[in-house]
Amino acid sequence: MVYQIDANTCVGCGACAGNCPVSAIKENGDKYEIDTKLCQGCGACESTCPVSAISKQ
Numbered sequence: 001m002v003y004q005i006d007a008n009t010c011v012g013c014g015a016c017a018g019n020c021p022v023s024a025i026k027e028n029g030d031k032y033e034i035d036t037k038l039c040q041g042c043g044a045c046e047s048t049c050p051v052s053a054i055s056k057q
């Protein structure tokens with residue numbers, strides 16, 4: 001299972017990207033996206049998101 005960022009909820013703060021140990025999170029415009037091919041499902045991003053925009057899929 002990997003994580004996804006809900007673009008409607010994401011506020012573009014970048015907290016998640018700074019916590020990803022495999023650099024799977026990239027900025028896309030004013031929001032962030034998780035590269036599901038790189039995501040290892042560790043959950044480090046989910047716990048740092050201040051608006052709970054990240055969930056396991």
